[in-house]
Amino acid sequence: MMISTFWYTLGQGFKNLTRNGWYTLASIATITASLFLFGIFYAVLANFQNIVQEAEKGVSVTVFFHKGTTEDEMLALKAELEMRPEVRQVDFESAAAAWEEFKSQYLGEYAEGYGGDNPLEDSSNLQIYMTDVSRQSSLVSYIESVNIVRVVNRSEIAASTLSAANRLIALVSFGIIALLIAVSVFLISNTVAVGISIRSEEITIMKYIGATDFIVRAPFVIEGIIIGLIGSLLPMGIVYLIYRAATDYFSSRFTMLKSFFSFLPTSAFFGNLMLITVIIGVGIGFFGSMITVRRHLRV
Amino acid sequence: MADEKNNEKNKAEEKAPRRKRRTKPRVTQDEIITIENVTKTYQTGSPALNGISLHIKRGEFVFIVGDSGSGKSTLIKLLLRELEPTSGNITVMGYNLGRIRHRQIPKFRRKLGIVFQDFRLLKDRNVYENVAFAQRVVQTPPGKIRNNVTAMLSLVGLAPKYKNKVTQLSGGEQQRVALARALVNKPDILLADEPTGNLDPGNSWEIMKLMEQINERGTTVIVVTHNREIVNSMRKRVVTMNQGVIVEDMEEGIYRDDD
Numbered sequence A: 001m002m003i004s005t006f007w008y009t010l011g012q013g014f015k016n017l018t019r020n021g022w023y024t025l026a027s028i029a030t031i032t033a034s035l036f037l038f039g040i041f042y043a044v045l046a047n048f049q050n051i052v053q054e055a056e057k058g059v060s061v062t063v064f065f066h067k068g069t070t071e072d073e074m075l076a077l078k079a080e081l082e083m084r085p086e087v088r089q090v091d092f093e094s095a096a097a098a099w100e101e102f103k104s105q106y107l108g109e110y111a112e113g114y115g116g117d118n119p120l121e122d123s124s125n126l127q128i129y130m131t132d133v134s135r136q137s138s139l140v141s142y143i144e145s146v147n148i149v150r151v152v153n154r155s156e157i158a159a160s161t162l163s164a165a166n167r168l169i170a171l172v173s174f175g176i177i178a179l180l181i182a183v184s185v186f187l188i189s190n191t192v193a194v195g196i197s198i199r200s201e202e203i204t205i206m207k208y209i210g211a212t213d214f215i216v217r218a219p220f221v222i223e224g225i226i227i228g229l230i231g232s233l234l235p236m237g238i239v240y241l242i243y244r245a246a247t248d249y250f251s252s253r254f255t256m257l258k259s260f261f262s263f264l265p266t267s268a269f270f271g272n273l274m275l276i277t278v279i280i281g282v283g284i285g286f287f288g289s290m291i292t293v294r295r296h297l298r299v
Numbered sequence B: 001m002a003d004e005k006n007n008e009k010n011k012a013e014e015k016a017p018r019r020k021r022r023t024k025p026r027v028t029q030d031e032i033i034t035i036e037n038v039t040k041t042y043q044t045g046s047p048a049l050n051g052i053s054l055h056i057k058r059g060e061f062v063f064i065v066g067d068s069g070s071g072k073s074t075l076i077k078l079l080l081r082e083l084e085p086t087s088g089n090i091t092v093m094g095y096n097l098g099r100i101r102h103r104q105i106p107k108f109r110r111k112l113g114i115v116f117q118d119f120r121l122l123k124d125r126n127v128y129e130n131v132a133f134a135q136r137v138v139q140t141p142p143g144k145i146r147n148n149v150t151a152m153l154s155l156v157g158l159a160p161k162y163k164n165k166v167t168q169l170s171g172g173e174q175q176r177v178a179l180a181r182a183l184v185n186k187p188d189i190l191l192a193d194e195p196t197g198n199l200d201p202g203n204s205w206e207i208m209k210l211m212e213q214i215n216e217r218g219t220t221v222i223v224v225t226h227n228r229e230i231v232n233s234m235r236k237r238v239v240t241m242n243q244g245v246i247v248e249d250m251e252e253g254i255y256r257d258d259d
């Protein structure tokens, strides 16, 4: 393709946009709306994922031992567990330390009533933090089979609830976005069809003159791609600003939230989001116009 | 001098591609349009063309005349490969239109110039752009477009009005723009379907004279017309059609009265 052809097609593509202004605006608006929602869902999901990951780090398995188990045996198990790939960290807490902790946290000066006894005598334990919470059950059943182990406490409900919620959000937003994308493709193909009918006279003349299929079709495909591009850049700008404003507002308004989680900074996900959105937008524009051009421009 | 040169040239031609000549008979080499036994029936009704045959040589000027509905426009559309015949063969500039591939049609059409009764100009553009459009569409290098367009507009006498909107031109001027557009890509054949149908006698004459001039420069010209006066005074080949058949084909012919 010659460079002049490229500029001609591009110029015609831009002209098409203005020739049927209202349809162009309508398709840009729909794509903008779809991709805006996509951006919002993406941002929310990214944060949710982050929360889940943070929470998973805090989810632990606690192992208690039979009476009479020596500290050496406990430490041996600790060392063995630390070798496993799904285990991130194992903390050992001796019965004495547990009692000290309990005293200082709940009893304060009343603790003296217990004298030298340790009522939490058999409360030596191992706290296991995992890298991958989904492998928690298999780890637990392994530990339960070790003979020095009395009981294993775990917080499975927290973990599974988090990932189920995560999945639900992903599923619902995927459904909505798929619907919106279908609507966008439909609208773009309609816009292009209107453009073709407005210019049918010109297309006929072009064909008489000896225009190739490519020259006749390309401006319309370019038109679709430009619509898709505008319709993806616009919502990204809006999402960026809104996200900034919303996270600033929430963090300053509800400072106590900070102890639970913090919002992801835009730098953590915006680059990816931008890339995906532009690809989707341009893809919608390309396919939407292609469908129509193939159907209506059998030149 | 010139004669000598010509003689030499003729000799050279005779010597070199002898074999080629024999396999390709002289008739077809000179013939730019060959129509053999062509019938065209639209979905509805009786045939618009009924078994016509027509041979046109390179460089000819041919009028096609006949009553309304006799099949003249249908014939032009077949030559453009806008339509395909129901049966029969059409060869134009060596292209067998029954076998031509879809992808080859643009290349074929670039060698045709086409003019219609209703001008078919792009109303949102000026005179220059309407002619340049034809060059852009066939991807002429931009550096050449300006010269070509200016030359064509001078030929049809519209150079001073190159900036005007086509809607601000008279019918005759619009048809001259259309003619410039048809010619700017240097076609081998000019096809005109009632080019003076919407024009007053003065403008009709101007357009016809322009087409004669173009023909004298070597372009084959085929003009469908109802203008009896012009046909009768120009003394060109006249093909007369009636109800889908060619009823008369005369060198230096005339457009007869119906009765």
Ligand SMILES: Nc1ncnc2c1ncn2[C@@H]1O[C@H](COP(=O)(O)OP(=O)(O)OP(=O)(O)O)[C@@H](O)[C@H]1O
Pocket: B042, B043, B044, B047, B048, B066, B067, B068, B069, B070, B071, B072, B073, B074, B075
């Ligand atoms: N698209 C079409 N569908 C069906 N029939 C058609 C079509 N175009 C033309 N015809 C018929 O074919 C016949 C020849 O039409 P054509 O247009 O070739 O005539 P013409 O000689 O150009 O007439 P005119 O001088 O009025 O332009 C007519 O009977 C016409 O009704």
Ligand SMILES: [Mg+2]
Pocket: B072, B073, B074, B193
């Ligand atoms: Mg006609």
